[in-house]
Amino acid sequence: MTTTNLPPTAIQTSASQTESEEALRYYSATQFQLIWWRFRKHRLAQAGALILITMALVGLFAEFFAPYTGVTRISDAVLVGPQMPHFCNDDGCTLRPFLPGIKSERNPVTLGMEVIIDPTIRRDIYFFVQGEPYKLLGLIEMDTHLFGVEEGSIHLFGTDSLGRDIFTRILIATRTSLSIGVIGVVVAFVLALIIGGAAGYFGGGLDYGIQRLTEIVRVIPVIPLYMGLAASFPAQWSSTQVYFAMTLILAVVGWPTLARRIRGKLLSLRGEDYVVAARLAGASPSRIIGRHLLPAFTSYIIVDLVISFPYMLLSETALSFVGLGLRPPTVSWGVLLQDAQTVRAIEQAPWLFIPAIFVVVAVLSFTVLGDGLRDAADPYQISK
């Protein structure tokens, strides 16, 4: 657990100059400075934050980092296993990484197409190569990719049964999966703020009604509830419509937990003198909540948002995995994992399971980040 950031206190009579300066710095620090200081001691949480920032950046600029577009089908390379860059072959070593060539041949016995690795062919990997054109962030037209090969094709994580590059698709899926979580959390937060805020501030009958309602929503198992809502999407909806409907569903099922927390905090604060003073001065409820009450627990809200994020991520993955969530051509981690739904598929091509690693790493990162933030968010509390 974290140690407290408490400096040597004034009780120490022999406090040196530097120590009292440090104490001054501590006592005059703003709340967010204190949170930041505590957070810096959380190595694990920082690692989580770093991983998530990397994922977000890579996802945002997926087209640049990926050698292909998500829908490019390379018919010569169906179900190719992951290819790792080599530096050495029989002819010696080079500084430039390369891949052994691949070619498809028909198996004389089964008559199926099979991919064969040919170590005599050398495909050099170049950086900043010209490839398929794309629009960066949907705005800037570009055709430069971070890496690529001039002849043949490169598949770091292999290809699927249609010859699509899995590495590329995972990067694009990272953007979808993370963004759906972000939008879902934000919508859930707005809902929670309005409903939980009203319940907590006004209390009484309204509070009672809202409390019962959230209890009833929470008693129904979450994934079956999601599924029921997702099943009602009309089949003719476009993938964009489904995408936004999914974020809405995640939010609609996710808000009660957040609303409970906001309500609890508001209930405990609304009796404070400064709230009464504001009310007497004629401030409206929305102003009191937004201006005076919410800032008092902003850090808690942020922590709650971070913690509720992995639930959205996991729910989206689970729903898409069984075919009730996002639909192709949208790619998310869950959609990619659909290909790995049966053991037979995994036996044939274990690399189809790689998206699962991304799900686990993302959820783990969010969890440790959330834990770290939760510890840091309460700078005055001395943790055990």
Add this chain to the structure above:
Amino acid sequence: MIKFLFQRTIGMAVTMFFVSIMVFVIMELPPGDYAERWAFRKFSGTGTEFNEADIENVRVELGLDRPAPERYLTWISDIVLHGYFGEAFAFQTSVNVVIGQKIWLTMAILFSTLIITYLVSIPVGIYAAVRRSSIEDYTLTVFSYLGFALPNFLLALILLYISITFFDSSVGGLFSPEYADAPWSVEKALDLLSHLIIPAIVLAWSATAFQLQTVRATMLDELNTLSVTAARARGVPEWKLLLKYPARLAINPVVSTMSFDANRIFSELPIVALVLGLPELGELLLKSYLDLDMFVAGAILLILTFMIVFMNFLADIALAILDPRVKLIEG
């Protein structure tokens, strides 16, 4: 105690009433109704063409033209008064027949999962709290993180893959082929048990991770109380002292969150069941959603939720018996 039981029963009924309204709303959500689907099925089966008027007739015949509140009342009163859950369109029989035996299989999975969860999480959680900050404690914390981050259905896939690759045996399904259609016997029950272990472990995976942390946290709080220090000062042997004071209290939060565990298990069940090929309610629920067979889906949702609410009821009673402080507050 009688008053307490009465209050809880009323509370359970009220909750179920509102849940049934929500379930009905979910059943109503998908576009189109059964009359259209009936026409489509007839059309694809026999090639008979239907016009709007025919569909309208079917609609009137099935009572689908009536307003939603009226249909809700018919639906719910059939369930409460006659135990009739409506018609399973895709199976062309009543929902009761389709669900029938699967309820028991689902309950078997639920209870074997709960038993595994508690058998593992309570002793291990106590151990972790006692050996706080040791290597074992940290290992268990890492395991808890993984229990959350690695979704059950992925774990199920991994286990399936391992068992097929290394042991050359399938762990899917609920019965070995030779028992699948056989009448019930001791051998069949044993076969069922051996097949229940994998789904139970998979489903217990995350539940155990959560409960382990709960037990550990409560245990840590209780270990610091004065009663423990006093008992230690009196010279009570350490293991006896642990069992008598903190361990007894550490079980309370586990009991009170039993219905949350059931909720989590039912939440994960459909997907795990799909991966492992278990013919139980969760898998049927998933199928009926995909087929838009909403009476089946509604019935299953209602039954699963009822089991959760009922377990909550049982947990409340168990807690009142286990922890005398609860009774004082609740009357």
